[in-house]
Amino acid sequence: MYQNIAEPIEVLAVFNKKQIKPLSFKWRQRVYKIARVTQQWSSPAGKYKLYHFGIVDTSDNFFEICYSEEDFGWSILQTWT
Amino acid sequence: MAERTILHIDMNAFFASVAQATNPLLKGKPVLVAGNPNSRGVITCPSYEARKYGVKTGMTIPEGKKLCPPAIIVHCDAHNYVTTSLKLREIYEQFTPLVENFSVDEAFLDITGTERLFGKPTDLAQKIKRRIRDEVADLTCSIGIAPNKLLAKLASHMQKPDGLVVISEERVTEVLEKTPPEELCGIGPKLTYYLKVWGIRTCGELARFPVKILEKRFGKVGRYLHQMAKGEDDSPVAPYFYQEPAKSMGHSCTLKEDTYDREVARRYLLQLSEQVARRLRNDSCQGKTITLIIRKPDFVTLCEQTTLKRFTADGGLIYQTANRVLDKYSIETQGVRLVGVSVSNLAHKASQLSLFWEERKRQLALMAMDKINDRYGNFTISWGRLQLENLHTNNLISPAWRPHKKIFYGDN
Numbered sequence: 001m002y003q004n005i006a007e008p009i010e011v012l013a014v015f016n017k018k019q020i021k022p023l024s025f026k027w028r029q030r031v032y033k034i035a036r037v038t039q040q041w042s043s044p045a046g047k048y049k050l051y052h053f054g055i056v057d058t059s060d061n062f063f064e065i066c067y068s069e070e071d072f073g074w075s076i077l078q079t080w081t
Numbered sequence: 082m083a084e085r086t087i088l089h090i091d092m093n094a095f096f097a098s099v100a101q102a103t104n105p106l107l108k109g110k111p112v113l114v115a116g117n118p119n120s121r122g123v124i125t126c127p128s129y130e131a132r133k134y135g136v137k138t139g140m141t142i143p144e145g146k147k148l149c150p151p152a153i154i155v156h157c158d159a160h161n162y163v164t165t166s167l168k169l170r171e172i173y174e175q176f177t178p179l180v181e182n183f184s185v186d187e188a189f190l191d192i193t194g195t196e197r198l199f200g201k202p203t204d205l206a207q208k209i210k211r212r213i214r215d216e217v218a219d220l221t222c223s224i225g226i227a228p229n230k231l232l233a234k235l236a237s238h239m240q241k242p243d244g245l246v247v248i249s250e251e252r253v254t255e256v257l258e259k260t261p262p263e264e265l266c267g268i269g270p271k272l273t274y275y276l277k278v279w280g281i282r283t284c285g286e287l288a289r290f291p292v293k294i295l296e297k298r299f300g301k302v303g304r305y306l307h308q309m310a311k312g313e314d315d316s317p318v319a320p321y322f323y324q325e326p327a328k329s330m331g332h333s334c335t336l337k338e339d340t341y342d343r344e345v346a347r348r349y350l351l352q353l354s355e356q357v358a359r360r361l362r363n364d365s366c367q368g369k370t371i372t373l374i375i376r377k378p379d380f381v382t383l384c385e386q387t388t389l390k391r392f393t394a395d396g397g398l399i400y401q402t403a404n405r406v407l408d409k410y411s412i413e414t415q416g417v418r419l420v421g422v423s424v425s426n427l428a429h430k431a432s433q434l435s436l437f438w439e440e441r442k443r444q445l446a447l448m449a450m451d452k453i454n455d456r457y458g459n460f461t462i463s464w465g466r467l468q469l470e471n472l473h474t475n476n477l478i479s480p481a482w483r484p485h486k487k488i489f490y491g492d493n
Binding site for chain 2: 002038039040041042046056
């Protein structure tokens with residue numbers, strides 16, 4: 001089932017033109033390497049946007065992470081356990 | 082009208098398929114997408130794995146769980162579906178500019194005259210299927226190809242999932258002869274009931290039925306029924322820039338639990354009125370007719386309309402009008418399961434400031450409120466009563482959603 005989290009994380013990502021590609025992230029002192037981005041979408045947060053990424057790590061765990069245009073911060077929103 | 086080639090693309094179990102594409106760990110499992118998995122909302126889309134157990138769209142979550150105990154309930158993520166829908170449209174528009182989003186997961190494409198560019202219609206349909214799988218997500222769709230929209234939609238429903246059905250001009254009579262009228266888009270349960278009373282069970286029988294009797298019973302609709310039964314439909318594929326403006330705007334919400342408390346029902350009504358008013362103001366619309374919708378715990382639904390003397394886009398006035406109707410209803414004894422409010426009788430481009438100072442002050446306050454909410458998010462500033470509790474989740478989408486202006490993937 002999905003577990004809602006909403007915690008800030010550190011992400012290593014490539015920003016190229018209009019594309020954002022997260023490569024790995026650090027959450028609760030552990031580093032997760034992203035194997036693939038399964039889906040990417042955006043949602044409004046006032047006049048700014050949040051960019052959501054469905055991702056699968058190299059151990060086949062699913063996470064939803066999110067980049068905020070407003071504060072350039074990343075957060076983890078949910079995981080599948 | 083010259084012969085046309087119309088494609089109808091219907092994404093298969095769209096919401097559930099997007100949820101499974103987003104989280105591959107859900108693939109192959111029965112998934113039920115619901116408005117809010119913790120509340121009593123309805124199932125908006127079961128996956129094909131769940132449909133095998135008999136789960137259908139519109140069932141409540143407990144009903145779905147009873148039929149399919151291993152089902153996984155997934156929260157509806159409107160932004161993900163809208164983004165995916167816009168990505169799909171971008172693919173369609175690379176084959177033809179005449180794309181009509183019929184809903185979030187359905188589209189009509191007029192591909193007349195594109196053979197020299199993209200080959201036969203069936204080849205083009207296969208290309209679209211491939212591109213969706215390669216570029217958007219691992220989603221399947223059923224495609225119907227026919228000389229008009231009515232038949233293209235019928236064709237896409239004939240083979241699911243991942244179908245491709247062609248109804249050529251020569252096959253129209255043969256296909257419709259045995260097709261029940263309710264299979265055609267626009268013929269609902271009520272019309273079907275009346276037709277069955279007359280012994281009409283197929284489109285062939287409907288086409289042979291005297292059109293005068295149909296017209297006498299159903300008026301203009303009678304003639305349309307006759308044309309539909311013969312497979313005739315000359316309605317054009319209307320891209321967003323040709324589409325008619327909305328005739329009404331409304332919102333409804335299933336309460337977290339049935340309530341017999343008038344104050345709770347009023348709070349929902351106020352929030353829904355605010356949401357409708359904000360949509361009206363965003364689209365520079367005002368409306369005159371306010372409809373209140375109440376669903377009782379036994380699923381009996383009541384609707385009542387009131388028409389104001391003047392147009393409005395003020396949530397407070399919409400609420401007061403709907404609340405007067407609500408006051409006639411005995412919540413304390415009958416209870417409420419769902420509340421809805423809609424505004425119709427719309428005037429478009431009607432956002433003129435009032436000449437009268439008191440009213441003008443209120444309009445200016447609403448404009449300031451909208452500016453703040455645009456910048457910081459919906460309901461950042463609102464009525465004090467609504468700040469006590471967030472009753473509504475913004476993350477829902479109607480299956481009938483469609484873009485009404487040019488928006489691109491990333492702009493939603």
